[in-house]
Amino acid sequence: MxxxxxxxxxxxxxxxxxxxxxxxxxxxxxxxxxxxxxxxxxxLGLAHHPRVIEALREAAGIYGISTGASRTTTGNTLAHEQLEERLARFFSAARPGHTVACTIDGLTANMAAFEALAERRTEAVIDERAHRSLVVAARAAGLQVNLYRHLDVGHAVELAERDPAGTVIATDTVFASTGHIADLASLVRSAPNDVGFLFDECHGVGVIGDGGRGVAIALGVTDDRVVITSTLAKAIGAHGGFVLATSDCIRRIRSTATAFVGTTPVSPALAAAATEAIDIIDQExxxxxxxxxxxxxxxxxxxxxxxxxxxxxxxxxxxxxxxxxxxxxxxxxxxxxxxxxxxxxxxxxxxxxxxxxxxxxxxxxxxxxxxxxxxxxxxxxxxxxx
The missing domain is CATH 3.90.1150.10 (Aspartate Aminotransferase, domain 1)
Known part of the structure; x- marks a missing residue:
């Protein structure tokens, strides 16, 4: 139940x-x-790093503060494309071939991901203590939401087994309030093969795993069924959000997701700052x-x-x-x-x-x-x- x-x-x-x-x-x-x-x-203290601040200043001088338009019209910049390419490279060793779509924050990353998943899924099974944005985003995409007991893999799988092909299991990887870490490997291993997954790495990327690649990669979870969402506003120290997924999923986000198509993107200055911050994570x-x-x-x-x-x-x-x-x-x-x-x-x-x-x-x-x-x-x- x-x-x-x-x-x-x-x-x-x-x-x-x-x-x-x-x-x-x-x-x-x-x-x-x-x-x-x-x-x-x-x-990681990157919000105050001199190189990150200088990258923001330089890009603001080139692009201004806002694009004033969606990326599907006149609001796309090299700063946005370079950030997406840099993020894809950041994860490429563990998730080769996966690509990235950037959004204006972590909430819209979850909204864009669920919008893409809703083309083939009808139900979201979500940890009861997950960040509220997962529930809000799933419902906004038209999915039926069912909550499973906190960190209870068996309960999540039980709910997903009712309609595996129509279900996405979603959870935070690191829970913002308590720091609890979800056993993603057990979730993926125990669930039926046709279940999808959305893992919110807002408190995992930059924090957990070799080089800060996040909980999923640290646990060896690189399955193509897994969609990763995260923020650029925490460990990366800038602002914005992103979705990391297969090229097919990212294509659907860029083509149809309102949270991507219908929004003005994050400031190109902040996009450039985030790119610099990711470079620093690798270099330091x-x-x-x-x-x-x-x-x-x-x-x-x-x-x-x-x-x-x-x-x-x-x-x-x-x-x-x-x-x-x-x-x-x-x-x-x-x-x-x-x-x-x-x-x-x-x-x-x-x-x-x-x-x-x-x-x-x-x-x-x-x-x-x-x-x-x-x-x-x-x-x-x-x-x-x-």
């Missing part, structure tokens, strides 16, 4: 966070106070290794009170941890400790976390080991006092 979809979040539940007046990626200034931030998704492999070191440190430091879930034997670490203490005054004490030490960790209420309200910690390659240890200590002290 499928799980009922959760109601859309109430618009009053998530007020805007205080506005930043400056940011370096590791530090941010709010209301005149500068603190070390353990939040967000600039995992220590960034991914350094991120993994900080992620490993975080995982070990909060292991007693964070619910980490990864496939058996998986060697990579997620830079995300979700921590909650009860009662509420314990959370207040942790926040006070963080503030006293010049640190900030977002207290969030995203769906899929361990409690209605919890700390979502994230580290980057640019945090020092000492900074990570300082944050861990604030949580350890609360645990020791209990």
């Amino acid at each position: 499928a799980i009922d979809a959760p109601a859309p979040p109430n618009a009053t539940q998530k007020p805007l966070a205080p506005a930043l007046s400056a940011s370096t990626g590791v530090e941010a200034t709010v209301a005149g106070e500068t603190r070390v931030i353990f939040g967000g998704c600039n995992y 492999p220590d960034r991914v290794r350094r991120l993994q070191d900080r992620a490993s440190r975080l995982t070990a430091g909060v292991a007693l009170y964070a619910d980490a879930r990864v496939p058996a034997g998986f060697a990579w670490h997620t830079p995300i941890a979700a921590v909650a203490f009860a009662p509420d005054d314990a959370m207040t004490r942790v926040r006070m400790r963080l503030t006293e030490r010049g640190l900030s960790v977002p207290l969030v209420s995203y769906p899929g976390g361990p409690a209605p309200s919890y700390f979502r910690l994230s580290v980057t390659s640019e945090h020092t080991a000492e900074q990570v240890d300082q944050a861990i200590a604030c949580f350890a002290e609360e645990a020791d006092d209990r």
